[in-house]
Amino acid sequence: MFQKTTMAAAITIATSVLLVACGDSNGNNNGAVVGGGTTPTTTLLGSEQKPALSAANFNASLGASASGKLILSVAGQPKCDVSISHIEYSTIGGAGEATTASGALMVPTGSDPSCTGKRPVVLYAHGTTTSKGFNMAALTTDPTNAAAGESTLVAATFAAQGYIVVAPNYAGYDTSTLAYHPYVNYKQQSQEMIDALKAGRAALPKDAAGTTTTDSGKLFVTGYSEGGYVAMAALKAMDAAHIPVTAGAPMSGPYSLEAYGDAIFYGNTPIGGTVFAPLLTTSYQKAYGNIYNITSDAYTSAYAANIDTLLPTTLSQNVLFTTGKLPQLALFQSVAGSSGGQVDPITGADLSTSQFSFGFDPSSYLINTSYRAAYLKDAAANPDGAVPALTASPLPATAPQHPLRKAFALNDLRGYVPSMPVLMCGGNQDPTVFFAPNAQLMAGILGNIAGAGAPVAFALLDVDTTSKAPVGFSSAGLNTSVTTNMKAVAQQAQTGFGTILGATKDAAIEAAKVDPKVVAAANAAGQAAYVKVLTAGGSQADAAAAAKAAGTAVVTAAATSAATAAVASSYHGSLVPPFCTSAARAFFQQY
Missing domain, CATH: 1.10.287 (Helix Hairpins)
Structure with a gap:
């Protein structure tokens, strides 16, 4: 069984601070969708200017909080004023239905040479959220918006340093007309990234002649957590559509979705799992129509009613937990063992010594044990190439039979070989999106391809050197100058991460x-x-x-x-993002 890196057996955590995520078999998503539908021509439906953010005021506001000071230390002092617009555009839903979505357009301005003229574009994908009102464009209008932390980091790291930023809020959020979110759906989310990019470019300021002058033509694609998956999916779709991308930097994403899902169902429960499980099953039920017949097939009676319409929501995560709409931590059932302690009823694992015991409960748990058992029966009969054991062909199962595993395999990104330089970044002790079966596994596959002589250029950065088994920095296909520079960037990120990790503990x-x-x-x-x-x-x-x-x-x-x-509780959502995002910018600066 796949084992995640070291974490204490018992955890008492508020999952409301998390940015969580998950992640086409052999890179293809050809599954039939319910209701069919075709991709509409992308239309910019509207663009509303928001109050601008001056470099001086941005610097002062960042310096007024501990989290802001951390961003300043890794992103640097803002050079540019940032013009912010809320954009709305047409896109598709998970079943191919026409819908709308919104996002943020951040444009650097000012007298600094890096803030004027034609500037590169960063297409940024955000992490998982339960908040229906999530809006990356609310940076200067609503400091309480669920997007505030992530939009601040993105603005400071990219827009205030001279990059145009296009950041979709995703279908299902903010002003979108879609009633659900197509969570980790390769086909929908990659298409929406392309739609958002087209809309963002169409909304860029015009000069007197009516020609867009702010886009240099360089395009960088990045994102964190769910957004890490979305960024990698977008790179793959853009490769297929021959849309030029200068470089990509997916961060802490679940690229190897079937491997990650199998690891979870084998008992390696992630922090935040009870939040993204309903997002996931609703997304795939809308797309494929076969994840369950009724919700109580998959979910226990305490939570099955209305779980397919629960998220996104206007309720806080704390309210979701305290009102019994979701359990805070427990995905699976535990039962009394012969020695009196709690055990996993399927694997027989002694939970008293397990670092994943927080994900089990004898009564208040989310997933039906019968549904889990059926899933694991298929995992045993049609095993993934990496979980529970790494094989010579570490790809998704060729013919999974369980409907959820089919969906995972269909949306798994293993097998995709990027044509552009790519940096993957994360932390090896991530308790939410496990590093080993995602970034590390994806890099291993690409490394094997590069070793066989294929023209692949990528790097893997593990910012965490504090564990017993740090992964460090590795690369293939990058030129000598880029490799040297990124090694220095990696060392700086690892040192900074170690410092903030120590301070958090202290x-x-x-x-x-x-x-x-x-x-x-x-x-x-x-x-x-x-x-x-x-x-x-x-x-x-x-x-x-x-x-x-x-x-x-x-x-x-x-x-x-x-x-x-x-x-x-802070590793995935707070500690890793500033260092990986800064490393992504450093990687982009090489090109």
């Missing part, structure tokens, strides 16, 4: 030490140890020493647990 440890509950537990343990020693005839000095040791042990355990939880 802050959690210090907070735990003064937590009233921890202090009370430490005092109680100390008192009990003191009495025990005296009762046994020990001296007061021995009793005091025992009390101190017992109290210290309680505080140490609580601090360790708090540090683990702090890192796990």
Whole structure:
């Protein structure tokens, strides 16, 4: 069974801070869609100018918060003012139906030479969100919008440094007329990226002669988490459509979707899994019509009602959890084992020693055990080439039979060989989008292709060197200058990530030490140890020493647990993105 990198067995986490994601067998998506439909001609339906963001004000606002200071440290001080427009355009839904979507157009302006003239375009895909109102163009109008953190990072890293940014909100969000989101649907999301790009270019400012003057013709494609998958999907679709792309940088995406899905169903539960499961099944049910007959085929009775219309939503994730619409962490059922502890009813794994125990619960869990069992029966009969065991052909299963595995295989991006230089970036301890069966596996496949003499140019960057098995930086097909420069970029990103990771742990440890509950537990343990020693005839000095040791042990355990939880809850959504996004820009600067 695939095992994710080190994480503590028990995690208490608020998943509301996550940007989560997932990720055509052998690169093809030829599945029939419900309702058919054809791709309409892309139309820019509207463009509304929003308040601009001056470089000076942007710099000041970033410097006013810890997260902003981190962005400044990795992205640099803003050079350009940023003009922001909210654009709306026509696109398709997951079943091929005509619909609309919206996005942000960010255009650098100002007197700095890097802010004027013809500028390169960055097409950016965002991470998973449950928020119906998600809007990358709300940067200067709604600081409470769910997109605020990601749009700030993108504006600071790209737009304020001289790149035009086109960032779709995706069908199903903001002003889109689609009632659901076509989550990790290769055919729809790659087409929408092309549609958004056309609309963004059409909305660019015009000179007096009516000609677009701000687009240099260079195009870079990137995205994070779900957006990492969408970026890779867009690169593949643009290759197929012969749309020139200068370079790409998918980040922390689930490119090997069947391998990732199989790993999860084998029991390697991800943080955020209960959020993207309904997004995923609704997306594929709309596209293919066969993921279930009724929702209770896949979901337990506590959650099955209306789960197919639950997301996206106007409710916060906290409300989704506290009102019982979704369980916070538990995807699967656990049962009592012969020794009294909880075990996985399908694999028999002892959950008391598993780092994935947070994803199991004896009563409040999301996925029906019968549905999971049927999935795993197919996984055993028609195994993926990488999970549960890496084989000489690490591609999706050739003939999966379970409808969800069929959908995963259909939308899996393994087998795609980019024609443009590509950087994949992530962190090897990511508890949400696992690094090994996604970025690392994809890079391994491309490495084998490059080793066979194919003209492939790519790099893999693991920003996390703090684990027992860091992956580091590797590349193939890049010229000497680019390789040298990116090695230096990688080292800088790894150093910075290590520093912020350490600071996150330290802050959690210090907070735990003064937590009233921890202090009370430490005092109680100390008192009990003191009495025990005296009762046994020990001296007061021995009793005091025992009390101190017992109290210290309680505080140490609580601090360790708090540090683990702090890192796990912020790793994918907060810690990795600034460093990978900055590395993506550095990669683009090579071209």
